Amino acid sequence: MDAIVFYGFSALTLLAALVMVTQRSPTYSAFAFIVVLCSLSVVYGMLGSPFIAVLQIVVYAGAIMVLFLFVIMLLNVREEARSARDGWVLKGVAIALVAAFALQMASVLMRARTQFPRDFEATAARVAEVLFSLRFLYVFEATSILILAALVGAVVLAKKDL
Amino acid sequence: MTPLLAELVIAVAKILVIIGVLLGLFSGMTYLERRFLAFMQFRLGPNRTGPWGLFQPIADGIKLFFKEEYVPEAANRWAFLAAPILSISTALMAIAVIPYGGPLTLPSWGFMPEWLAGRQVSLQIADLDIGLLYIFAISSLGVYGIVLAGWSSNNKYSLIGGLRSSAQMFSYELSLGLSWVGVIMLAGSFKIQTIVESQMGGFWNWNVGPQFVAFMVYFVAATAEVSRIPFDLPEGEAELVAGFHTEYSSMKFALIQMSEYVNMITVAVLATNMFLGGWDSGLPFLPSQGLYGVVWVGMKAFAILFVFIWLRGTLPRFRYDQLMDVGWKVLIPLAVLNILGTSAWIAFGSK
Numbered sequence: 436m437d438a439i440v441f442y443g444f445s446a447l448t449l450l451a452a453l454v455m456v457t458q459r460s461p462t463y464s465a466f467a468f469i470v471v472l473c474s475l476s477v478v479y480g481m482l483g484s485p486f487i488a489v490l491q492i493v494v495y496a497g498a499i500m501v502l503f504l505f506v507i508m509l510l511n512v513r514e515e516a517r518s519a520r521d522g523w524v525l526k527g528v529a530i531a532l533v534a535a536f537a538l539q540m541a542s543v544l545m546r547a548r549t550q551f552p553r554d555f556e557a558t559a560a561r562v563a564e565v566l567f568s569l570r571f572l573y574v575f576e577a578t579s580i581l582i583l584a585a586l587v588g589a590v591v592l593a594k595k596d597l
Numbered sequence: 598m599t600p601l602l603a604e605l606v607i608a609v610a611k612i613l614v615i616i617g618v619l620l621g622l623f624s625g626m627t628y629l630e631r632r633f634l635a636f637m638q639f640r641l642g643p644n645r646t647g648p649w650g651l652f653q654p655i656a657d658g659i660k661l662f663f664k665e666e667y668v669p670e671a672a673n674r675w676a677f678l679a680a681p682i683l684s685i686s687t688a689l690m691a692i693a694v695i696p697y698g699g700p701l702t703l704p705s706w707g708f709m710p711e712w713l714a715g716r717q718v719s720l721q722i723a724d725l726d727i728g729l730l731y732i733f734a735i736s737s738l739g740v741y742g743i744v745l746a747g748w749s750s751n752n753k754y755s756l757i758g759g760l761r762s763s764a765q766m767f768s769y770e771l772s773l774g775l776s777w778v779g780v781i782m783l784a785g786s787f788k789i790q791t792i793v794e795s796q797m798g799g800f801w802n803w804n805v806g807p808q809f810v811a812f813m814v815y816f817v818a819a820t821a822e823v824s825r826i827p828f829d830l831p832e833g834e835a836e837l838v839a840g841f842h843t844e845y846s847s848m849k850f851a852l853i854q855m856s857e858y859v860n861m862i863t864v865a866v867l868a869t870n871m872f873l874g875g876w877d878s879g880l881p882f883l884p885s886q887g888l889y890g891v892v893w894v895g896m897k898a899f900a901i902l903f904v905f906i907w908l909r910g911t912l913p914r915f916r917y918d919q920l921m922d923v924g925w926k927v928l929i930p931l932a933v934l935n936i937l938g939t940s941a942w943i944a945f946g947s948k
Contacts, residue, residue: 462748466676469741489730497737498767504744505763508756558726559787 441481447474461507465500472496484557603712611722615697616689623858624654630906637910664847669750672844676749681845681852684742688856691735691863694728696721696789698876698890720891721790728789729781732867733774736822739860740766743831746853747841758840761917762824762831768924769821769828775932776814779939780804780871789867793875800879805872807942810935812872814928816901819864821924823857825905827912830920865901866894873897 635642747759832840876890
Protein backbone atom coordinates (compact mmCIF):
# COMPACT_ATOMS: atom_id res chain seq x y z
CA MET A 436 0.00 0.00 0.00
CA ASP A 437 2.71 2.44 1.07
CA ALA A 438 4.78 1.48 -1.93
CA ILE A 439 1.90 2.11 -4.34
CA VAL A 440 1.27 5.58 -2.91
CA PHE A 441 4.98 6.37 -2.82
CA TYR A 442 5.72 5.33 -6.38
CA GLY A 443 2.50 6.86 -7.64
CA PHE A 444 3.24 10.26 -6.19
CA SER A 445 6.93 10.08 -7.07
CA ALA A 446 5.97 9.41 -10.66
CA LEU A 447 3.48 12.27 -10.56
CA THR A 448 6.15 14.59 -9.15
CA LEU A 449 8.61 13.72 -11.88
CA LEU A 450 6.01 13.92 -14.61
CA ALA A 451 4.78 17.32 -13.45
CA ALA A 452 8.36 18.53 -13.14
CA LEU A 453 8.97 17.46 -16.73
CA VAL A 454 5.86 19.30 -17.86
CA MET A 455 6.96 22.33 -15.92
CA VAL A 456 10.34 22.50 -17.62
CA THR A 457 9.23 21.68 -21.14
CA GLN A 458 6.08 23.79 -21.15
CA ARG A 459 6.31 27.10 -23.03
CA SER A 460 3.28 28.73 -21.46
CA PRO A 461 4.28 30.18 -18.08
CA THR A 462 0.83 29.63 -16.60
CA TYR A 463 0.96 25.91 -17.36
CA SER A 464 4.47 25.77 -15.96
CA ALA A 465 3.28 27.41 -12.76
CA PHE A 466 0.40 24.97 -12.39
CA ALA A 467 2.69 22.02 -13.10
CA PHE A 468 4.97 23.30 -10.37
CA ILE A 469 2.04 23.44 -7.98
CA VAL A 470 1.34 19.79 -8.78
CA VAL A 471 5.02 19.02 -8.07
CA LEU A 472 4.80 20.73 -4.69
CA CYS A 473 1.58 19.01 -3.69
CA SER A 474 2.71 15.52 -4.65
CA LEU A 475 6.07 16.11 -2.95
CA SER A 476 4.17 17.04 0.18
CA VAL A 477 2.38 13.69 0.05
CA VAL A 478 5.79 12.01 -0.06
CA TYR A 479 6.88 14.05 2.96
CA GLY A 480 3.75 12.99 4.76
CA MET A 481 4.52 9.34 4.03
CA LEU A 482 8.04 9.74 5.34
CA GLY A 483 6.61 10.58 8.74
CA SER A 484 6.77 14.36 8.55
CA PRO A 485 3.20 15.61 8.29
CA PHE A 486 4.27 18.99 9.65
CA ILE A 487 6.81 19.54 6.88
CA ALA A 488 4.27 18.26 4.36
CA VAL A 489 1.73 20.85 5.41
CA LEU A 490 4.32 23.62 5.55
CA GLN A 491 5.34 22.71 2.03
CA ILE A 492 1.80 23.37 0.84
CA VAL A 493 1.19 26.44 2.99
CA VAL A 494 4.42 28.20 2.11
CA TYR A 495 5.21 27.12 -1.42
CA ALA A 496 1.97 26.07 -3.04
CA GLY A 497 -0.26 28.37 -1.03
CA ALA A 498 1.76 31.55 -0.87
CA ILE A 499 4.74 31.74 -3.19
CA MET A 500 3.07 30.21 -6.20
CA VAL A 501 0.04 32.44 -5.78
CA LEU A 502 2.39 35.40 -6.08
CA PHE A 503 4.04 33.87 -9.14
CA LEU A 504 0.71 33.29 -10.80
CA PHE A 505 -0.38 36.76 -9.85
CA VAL A 506 2.61 38.26 -11.61
CA ILE A 507 2.20 36.02 -14.66
CA MET A 508 -1.44 36.95 -14.96
CA LEU A 509 -0.84 40.63 -14.28
CA LEU A 510 1.79 40.88 -17.00
CA ASN A 511 -0.35 38.61 -19.17
CA VAL A 512 2.63 36.59 -20.36
CA ARG A 513 1.26 34.34 -23.07
CA GLU A 514 4.25 32.37 -24.17
CA GLU A 515 7.88 32.28 -23.34
CA ALA A 516 9.84 34.05 -26.10
CA ARG A 517 12.38 31.84 -27.83
CA SER A 518 15.72 33.40 -27.35
CA ALA A 519 17.95 33.76 -30.38
CA ARG A 520 20.90 32.49 -28.40
CA ASP A 521 19.54 28.96 -28.09
CA GLY A 522 22.77 27.91 -29.67
CA TRP A 523 25.16 24.99 -29.34
CA VAL A 524 26.97 26.53 -26.38
CA LEU A 525 23.88 26.52 -24.20
CA LYS A 526 22.97 23.02 -25.29
CA GLY A 527 26.46 21.84 -24.47
CA VAL A 528 26.31 23.41 -21.02
CA ALA A 529 22.90 21.84 -20.45
CA ILE A 530 24.13 18.39 -21.43
CA ALA A 531 27.16 18.74 -19.18
CA LEU A 532 24.95 19.79 -16.26
CA VAL A 533 22.57 16.91 -16.83
CA ALA A 534 25.50 14.48 -16.92
CA ALA A 535 26.88 15.89 -13.68
CA PHE A 536 23.47 15.66 -12.06
CA ALA A 537 23.04 12.07 -13.24
CA LEU A 538 26.43 11.16 -11.77
CA GLN A 539 25.48 12.75 -8.46
CA MET A 540 22.14 10.94 -8.41
CA ALA A 541 23.86 7.65 -9.16
CA SER A 542 26.35 8.13 -6.36
CA VAL A 543 23.59 9.01 -3.92
CA LEU A 544 21.44 6.07 -5.00
CA MET A 545 24.37 3.66 -4.60
CA ARG A 546 24.77 4.60 -0.96
CA ALA A 547 21.13 5.25 -0.14
CA ARG A 548 19.20 3.21 2.36
CA THR A 549 16.40 1.59 0.49
CA GLN A 550 14.52 0.94 3.67
CA PHE A 551 11.36 2.81 4.44
CA PRO A 552 11.67 4.78 7.70
CA ARG A 553 9.51 3.19 10.37
CA ASP A 554 8.23 4.65 13.63
CA PHE A 555 9.53 8.04 12.75
CA GLU A 556 7.20 10.91 13.49
CA ALA A 557 8.48 14.43 12.91
CA THR A 558 5.60 16.13 14.69
CA ALA A 559 5.38 19.89 15.00
CA ALA A 560 6.78 19.71 18.52
CA ARG A 561 9.76 17.60 17.39
CA VAL A 562 10.56 19.90 14.51
CA ALA A 563 10.37 22.90 16.84
CA GLU A 564 12.66 21.22 19.39
CA VAL A 565 15.32 20.71 16.76
CA LEU A 566 14.85 24.08 15.14
CA PHE A 567 15.03 26.00 18.41
CA SER A 568 17.77 23.88 19.92
CA LEU A 569 21.08 25.67 20.45
CA ARG A 570 22.49 23.91 17.43
CA PHE A 571 20.19 25.58 14.92
CA LEU A 572 18.76 28.54 16.79
CA TYR A 573 21.26 31.14 15.59
CA VAL A 574 21.18 29.91 12.01
CA PHE A 575 17.42 29.90 12.06
CA GLU A 576 17.14 33.42 13.44
CA ALA A 577 19.86 34.68 11.10
CA THR A 578 17.92 33.25 8.15
CA SER A 579 14.82 35.08 9.22
CA ILE A 580 16.76 38.34 9.41
CA LEU A 581 18.19 37.63 5.97
CA ILE A 582 14.70 37.16 4.58
CA LEU A 583 13.54 40.34 6.28
CA ALA A 584 16.46 42.22 4.77
CA ALA A 585 15.61 40.87 1.33
CA LEU A 586 12.02 41.98 1.84
CA VAL A 587 13.01 45.50 2.84
CA GLY A 588 15.45 45.62 -0.06
CA ALA A 589 12.73 44.63 -2.52
CA VAL A 590 10.41 47.33 -1.19
CA VAL A 591 13.14 49.96 -1.38
CA LEU A 592 14.03 48.95 -4.93
CA ALA A 593 10.42 48.95 -6.06
CA LYS A 594 9.38 52.21 -4.40
CA LYS A 595 11.89 54.95 -5.00
CA ASP A 596 10.13 57.51 -2.83
CA LEU A 597 8.67 56.08 0.32
CA MET B 598 -15.56 -8.03 10.79
CA THR B 599 -11.91 -7.10 11.14
CA PRO B 600 -11.09 -3.91 13.07
CA LEU B 601 -9.56 -2.29 9.99
CA LEU B 602 -12.65 -2.96 7.91
CA ALA B 603 -14.89 -1.64 10.68
CA GLU B 604 -12.82 1.55 10.86
CA LEU B 605 -13.08 1.91 7.11
CA VAL B 606 -16.84 1.42 7.07
CA ILE B 607 -17.29 4.02 9.82
CA ALA B 608 -14.97 6.48 8.09
CA VAL B 609 -16.82 6.15 4.79
CA ALA B 610 -20.16 6.50 6.58
CA LYS B 611 -18.92 9.67 8.29
CA ILE B 612 -17.67 11.12 5.01
CA LEU B 613 -20.99 10.40 3.28
CA VAL B 614 -23.07 11.81 6.13
CA ILE B 615 -20.99 14.97 6.50
CA ILE B 616 -20.83 15.71 2.79
CA GLY B 617 -24.55 14.96 2.44
CA VAL B 618 -25.43 17.24 5.34
CA LEU B 619 -23.16 19.97 4.01
CA LEU B 620 -24.68 19.89 0.56
CA GLY B 621 -28.12 19.98 2.14
CA LEU B 622 -27.00 22.91 4.26
CA PHE B 623 -25.72 24.62 1.14
CA SER B 624 -29.14 24.63 -0.47
CA GLY B 625 -30.76 25.57 2.82
CA MET B 626 -28.32 28.44 3.19
CA THR B 627 -29.11 29.86 -0.26
CA TYR B 628 -32.79 29.91 0.69
CA LEU B 629 -32.22 31.38 4.15
CA GLU B 630 -29.84 33.97 2.82
CA ARG B 631 -32.33 35.17 0.25
CA ARG B 632 -35.17 35.24 2.74
CA PHE B 633 -33.16 37.05 5.43
CA LEU B 634 -31.81 39.55 2.92
CA ALA B 635 -35.30 40.18 1.61
CA PHE B 636 -36.53 40.69 5.16
CA MET B 637 -33.76 43.19 5.85
CA GLN B 638 -34.50 45.07 2.64
CA PHE B 639 -38.31 45.09 3.08
CA ARG B 640 -38.87 42.62 0.27
CA LEU B 641 -40.49 39.22 0.30
CA GLY B 642 -37.83 37.06 -1.29
CA PRO B 643 -38.57 33.67 -2.86
CA ASN B 644 -41.99 32.62 -1.52
CA ARG B 645 -43.77 30.95 -4.45
CA THR B 646 -42.26 27.49 -4.69
CA GLY B 647 -43.80 25.28 -2.03
CA PRO B 648 -44.81 26.49 1.44
CA TRP B 649 -42.98 29.78 2.23
CA GLY B 650 -40.88 29.17 -0.87
CA LEU B 651 -39.12 26.29 0.85
CA PHE B 652 -38.69 24.32 -2.38
CA GLN B 653 -36.88 27.19 -4.06
CA PRO B 654 -33.40 25.58 -3.70
CA ILE B 655 -34.69 22.41 -5.34
CA ALA B 656 -36.23 24.40 -8.17
CA ASP B 657 -32.95 26.31 -8.55
CA GLY B 658 -31.03 23.06 -8.64
CA ILE B 659 -33.27 21.63 -11.35
CA LYS B 660 -33.05 24.85 -13.31
CA LEU B 661 -29.24 24.91 -13.16
CA PHE B 662 -29.08 21.25 -14.04
CA PHE B 663 -31.05 21.68 -17.25
CA LYS B 664 -29.32 24.82 -18.41
CA GLU B 665 -27.00 24.69 -21.37
CA GLU B 666 -23.42 23.76 -20.65
CA TYR B 667 -21.42 26.43 -22.35
CA VAL B 668 -17.68 26.76 -22.77
CA PRO B 669 -16.60 30.02 -24.41
CA GLU B 670 -14.87 29.68 -27.77
CA ALA B 671 -11.66 31.41 -26.70
CA ALA B 672 -11.49 29.78 -23.28
CA ASN B 673 -8.84 27.32 -22.32
CA ARG B 674 -11.12 24.33 -22.27
CA TRP B 675 -9.40 22.01 -19.80
CA ALA B 676 -8.48 24.70 -17.34
CA PHE B 677 -12.01 26.07 -17.64
CA LEU B 678 -13.47 22.70 -16.71
CA ALA B 679 -10.90 21.99 -14.00
CA ALA B 680 -11.46 25.24 -12.11
CA PRO B 681 -14.87 24.48 -10.54
CA ILE B 682 -13.72 20.94 -9.72
CA LEU B 683 -10.68 22.35 -7.96
CA SER B 684 -12.82 24.83 -6.03
CA ILE B 685 -15.32 22.31 -4.77
CA SER B 686 -12.77 19.63 -3.96
CA THR B 687 -10.62 21.97 -1.86
CA ALA B 688 -13.76 23.24 -0.15
CA LEU B 689 -14.85 19.72 0.71
CA MET B 690 -11.35 18.58 1.71
CA ALA B 691 -11.07 21.28 4.34
CA ILE B 692 -14.04 19.97 6.33
CA ALA B 693 -12.34 16.64 6.94
CA VAL B 694 -10.57 17.68 10.12
CA ILE B 695 -13.33 19.75 11.74
CA PRO B 696 -15.08 18.14 14.70
CA TYR B 697 -18.84 18.56 14.86
CA GLY B 698 -19.28 17.29 18.38
CA GLY B 699 -17.64 15.43 21.20
CA PRO B 700 -17.02 11.70 21.09
CA LEU B 701 -20.28 9.86 20.63
CA THR B 702 -20.93 6.48 22.20
CA LEU B 703 -23.30 4.55 20.00
CA PRO B 704 -26.20 2.89 21.81
CA SER B 705 -26.31 -0.88 21.82
CA TRP B 706 -29.68 -1.79 20.38
CA GLY B 707 -30.42 -5.41 19.58
CA PHE B 708 -30.37 -5.20 15.81
CA MET B 709 -26.94 -3.59 15.66
CA PRO B 710 -23.99 -5.76 14.72
CA GLU B 711 -21.64 -6.44 17.57
CA TRP B 712 -18.77 -4.30 16.22
CA LEU B 713 -21.02 -1.27 16.09
CA ALA B 714 -22.93 -1.45 19.36
CA GLY B 715 -21.54 0.66 22.15
CA ARG B 716 -18.64 1.81 20.03
CA GLN B 717 -17.16 5.22 20.61
CA VAL B 718 -17.13 7.33 17.46
CA SER B 719 -15.56 10.75 17.17
CA LEU B 720 -17.74 13.14 15.20
CA GLN B 721 -14.95 14.09 12.88
CA ILE B 722 -13.62 12.45 9.74
CA ALA B 723 -9.93 12.61 10.61
CA ASP B 724 -8.38 13.81 13.84
CA LEU B 725 -5.06 15.03 12.48
CA ASP B 726 -2.30 16.13 14.79
CA ILE B 727 -1.83 19.20 12.64
CA GLY B 728 -5.51 19.76 11.98
CA LEU B 729 -5.43 23.54 11.90
CA LEU B 730 -2.40 23.65 9.64
CA TYR B 731 -4.11 21.18 7.33
CA ILE B 732 -7.11 23.50 7.02
CA PHE B 733 -4.76 26.38 6.41
CA ALA B 734 -2.95 24.49 3.68
CA ILE B 735 -6.11 23.35 1.94
CA SER B 736 -7.74 26.75 2.09
CA SER B 737 -4.60 28.32 0.66
CA LEU B 738 -4.97 25.93 -2.27
CA GLY B 739 -8.57 27.00 -2.71
CA VAL B 740 -7.50 30.22 -4.36
CA TYR B 741 -6.26 28.30 -7.39
CA GLY B 742 -9.76 27.32 -8.38
CA ILE B 743 -10.67 30.99 -8.57
CA VAL B 744 -7.45 32.05 -10.28
CA LEU B 745 -7.78 29.26 -12.81
CA ALA B 746 -11.41 30.14 -13.47
CA GLY B 747 -10.50 33.78 -14.02
CA TRP B 748 -7.54 33.05 -16.23
CA SER B 749 -9.01 30.28 -18.37
CA SER B 750 -12.22 32.15 -19.24
CA ASN B 751 -10.15 34.48 -21.43
CA ASN B 752 -12.37 37.38 -20.50
CA LYS B 753 -11.05 40.60 -19.04
CA TYR B 754 -13.66 40.77 -16.29
CA SER B 755 -12.88 37.22 -15.26
CA LEU B 756 -9.16 37.89 -15.34
CA ILE B 757 -9.44 41.00 -13.19
CA GLY B 758 -11.74 39.12 -10.82
CA GLY B 759 -9.21 36.30 -10.53
CA LEU B 760 -6.36 38.76 -9.97
CA ARG B 761 -8.26 40.64 -7.31
CA SER B 762 -9.21 37.50 -5.54
CA SER B 763 -5.69 36.08 -5.51
CA ALA B 764 -4.33 39.33 -4.05
CA GLN B 765 -7.15 39.53 -1.53
CA MET B 766 -6.96 35.93 -0.38
CA PHE B 767 -3.21 36.13 -0.11
CA SER B 768 -3.35 39.28 2.02
CA TYR B 769 -6.05 38.07 4.36
CA GLU B 770 -4.67 34.57 4.71
CA LEU B 771 -1.79 36.08 6.67
CA SER B 772 -4.00 37.72 9.25
CA LEU B 773 -6.24 34.65 9.31
CA GLY B 774 -3.27 32.44 10.16
CA LEU B 775 -1.88 34.92 12.67
CA SER B 776 -5.23 35.16 14.44
CA TRP B 777 -5.07 31.42 15.12
CA VAL B 778 -1.69 31.60 16.82
CA GLY B 779 -3.02 32.93 20.13
CA VAL B 780 -5.56 30.13 20.32
CA ILE B 781 -2.94 27.54 19.39
CA MET B 782 -0.62 28.84 22.10
CA LEU B 783 -3.35 28.74 24.74
CA ALA B 784 -4.27 25.16 23.88
CA GLY B 785 -0.70 24.11 23.16
CA SER B 786 -1.75 22.09 20.14
CA PHE B 787 -2.68 22.26 16.47
CA LYS B 788 -5.24 19.59 17.09
CA ILE B 789 -8.77 20.96 16.92
CA GLN B 790 -10.07 18.37 19.39
CA THR B 791 -7.54 19.54 21.97
CA ILE B 792 -8.35 23.18 21.31
CA VAL B 793 -12.04 22.54 21.90
CA GLU B 794 -11.39 20.43 24.98
CA SER B 795 -9.34 23.24 26.50
CA GLN B 796 -12.43 25.46 26.43
CA MET B 797 -14.81 23.04 28.14
CA GLY B 798 -16.85 23.80 31.23
CA GLY B 799 -18.70 27.04 30.58
CA PHE B 800 -18.76 30.08 28.39
CA TRP B 801 -16.20 31.88 30.59
CA ASN B 802 -13.65 29.30 29.44
CA TRP B 803 -14.23 29.98 25.77
CA ASN B 804 -11.40 31.50 23.82
CA VAL B 805 -13.57 34.35 22.65
CA GLY B 806 -12.97 36.09 25.99
CA PRO B 807 -9.18 36.08 26.31
CA GLN B 808 -8.73 36.05 22.55
CA PHE B 809 -11.35 38.62 21.64
CA VAL B 810 -8.97 40.58 19.39
CA ALA B 811 -8.01 37.37 17.62
CA PHE B 812 -11.66 36.51 17.19
CA MET B 813 -12.38 39.87 15.60
CA VAL B 814 -9.34 39.58 13.32
CA TYR B 815 -10.39 36.05 12.42
CA PHE B 816 -13.91 37.10 11.64
CA VAL B 817 -12.91 39.97 9.37
CA ALA B 818 -10.23 37.92 7.64
CA ALA B 819 -12.59 35.00 7.20
CA THR B 820 -15.22 37.25 5.65
CA ALA B 821 -12.56 38.36 3.19
CA GLU B 822 -11.39 34.77 2.60
CA VAL B 823 -14.83 33.64 1.56
CA SER B 824 -15.28 36.86 -0.46
CA ARG B 825 -18.47 37.96 1.20
CA ILE B 826 -19.73 41.52 1.29
CA PRO B 827 -18.06 43.88 2.24
CA PHE B 828 -15.07 42.03 0.74
CA ASP B 829 -16.64 40.65 -2.42
CA LEU B 830 -14.47 42.65 -4.80
CA PRO B 831 -13.51 39.56 -6.85
CA GLU B 832 -17.09 39.45 -8.06
CA GLY B 833 -18.11 43.06 -7.64
CA GLU B 834 -21.00 43.11 -10.06
CA ALA B 835 -20.97 46.87 -10.53
CA GLU B 836 -17.62 46.84 -12.24
CA LEU B 837 -16.81 43.22 -13.13
CA VAL B 838 -20.16 41.68 -14.20
CA ALA B 839 -19.65 38.63 -11.98
CA GLY B 840 -15.89 38.57 -11.63
CA PHE B 841 -14.09 35.28 -12.03
CA HIS B 842 -17.24 33.27 -12.75
CA THR B 843 -18.66 35.56 -15.42
CA GLU B 844 -18.38 32.87 -18.09
CA TYR B 845 -19.65 29.98 -16.01
CA SER B 846 -23.11 28.61 -16.53
CA SER B 847 -25.23 25.66 -15.54
CA MET B 848 -23.77 23.10 -13.14
CA LYS B 849 -20.29 24.61 -13.29
CA PHE B 850 -21.72 27.80 -11.88
CA ALA B 851 -23.58 25.74 -9.30
CA LEU B 852 -20.31 24.04 -8.28
CA ILE B 853 -18.58 27.39 -7.79
CA GLN B 854 -21.52 28.68 -5.80
CA MET B 855 -21.53 25.48 -3.76
CA SER B 856 -17.85 25.76 -2.95
CA GLU B 857 -18.36 29.33 -1.76
CA TYR B 858 -21.12 28.28 0.60
CA VAL B 859 -19.22 25.22 1.80
CA ASN B 860 -16.23 27.47 2.54
CA MET B 861 -18.52 29.79 4.44
CA ILE B 862 -19.87 26.94 6.53
CA THR B 863 -16.33 25.66 7.16
CA VAL B 864 -15.21 29.06 8.34
CA ALA B 865 -18.22 29.34 10.65
CA VAL B 866 -17.77 25.88 12.17
CA LEU B 867 -14.06 26.55 12.58
CA ALA B 868 -14.79 29.80 14.41
CA THR B 869 -17.16 27.85 16.63
CA ASN B 870 -14.49 25.30 17.44
CA MET B 871 -11.67 27.73 17.98
CA PHE B 872 -13.31 30.63 19.74
CA LEU B 873 -16.82 29.70 20.84
CA GLY B 874 -16.09 26.51 22.72
CA GLY B 875 -17.05 24.02 20.03
CA TRP B 876 -19.59 21.55 21.38
CA ASP B 877 -19.51 23.00 24.89
CA SER B 878 -22.99 24.08 25.94
CA GLY B 879 -21.72 27.19 27.71
CA LEU B 880 -23.50 26.52 30.99
CA PRO B 881 -22.37 23.61 33.16
CA PHE B 882 -25.88 22.29 33.82
CA LEU B 883 -26.70 21.92 30.12
CA PRO B 884 -25.51 18.65 28.55
CA SER B 885 -22.86 18.94 25.86
CA GLN B 886 -21.78 15.34 25.24
CA GLY B 887 -22.59 13.26 22.19
CA LEU B 888 -25.36 14.49 19.92
CA TYR B 889 -26.15 17.48 22.16
CA GLY B 890 -22.75 18.77 21.13
CA VAL B 891 -23.73 18.64 17.48
CA VAL B 892 -26.75 20.81 18.31
CA TRP B 893 -24.54 23.37 20.07
CA VAL B 894 -22.02 23.42 17.24
CA GLY B 895 -24.87 23.84 14.79
CA MET B 896 -26.45 26.68 16.73
CA LYS B 897 -23.18 28.59 17.15
CA ALA B 898 -22.20 28.08 13.53
CA PHE B 899 -25.63 29.22 12.44
CA ALA B 900 -25.29 32.38 14.51
CA ILE B 901 -22.04 33.18 12.72
CA LEU B 902 -23.55 32.40 9.34
CA PHE B 903 -26.40 34.72 10.21
CA VAL B 904 -23.92 37.50 10.92
CA PHE B 905 -22.43 36.90 7.46
CA ILE B 906 -25.87 37.39 5.92
CA TRP B 907 -26.54 40.35 8.16
CA LEU B 908 -23.33 42.01 7.00
CA ARG B 909 -24.35 41.42 3.43
CA GLY B 910 -27.65 43.15 4.08
CA THR B 911 -25.98 46.06 5.85
CA LEU B 912 -22.62 47.06 4.48
CA PRO B 913 -21.52 48.49 1.15
CA ARG B 914 -18.49 47.12 -0.66
CA PHE B 915 -15.00 48.33 0.18
CA ARG B 916 -12.87 50.16 -2.31
CA TYR B 917 -9.86 48.14 -3.37
CA ASP B 918 -7.24 50.32 -1.67
CA GLN B 919 -9.31 50.32 1.51
CA LEU B 920 -9.41 46.54 1.35
CA MET B 921 -5.64 46.34 1.13
CA ASP B 922 -5.22 48.92 3.90
CA VAL B 923 -7.47 47.03 6.27
CA GLY B 924 -5.70 43.77 5.58
CA TRP B 925 -2.12 44.91 5.84
CA LYS B 926 -2.21 47.94 8.11
CA VAL B 927 -4.93 47.06 10.60
CA LEU B 928 -5.49 43.32 10.86
CA ILE B 929 -1.90 42.11 10.72
CA PRO B 930 -0.57 44.53 13.37
CA LEU B 931 -3.56 43.71 15.58
CA ALA B 932 -2.95 40.00 15.18
CA VAL B 933 0.77 40.38 15.91
CA LEU B 934 0.03 42.47 19.02
CA ASN B 935 -2.38 39.79 20.14
CA ILE B 936 0.30 37.13 19.70
CA LEU B 937 2.80 39.19 21.69
CA GLY B 938 0.26 39.82 24.44
CA THR B 939 -0.79 36.20 24.62
CA SER B 940 2.76 34.90 24.76
CA ALA B 941 3.64 37.44 27.46
CA TRP B 942 0.61 36.31 29.43
CA ILE B 943 1.53 32.64 29.01
CA ALA B 944 5.15 33.31 29.99
CA PHE B 945 4.58 35.58 32.99
CA GLY B 946 0.93 35.84 33.91
CA SER B 947 -0.50 32.38 34.10
CA LYS B 948 1.64 31.07 36.94
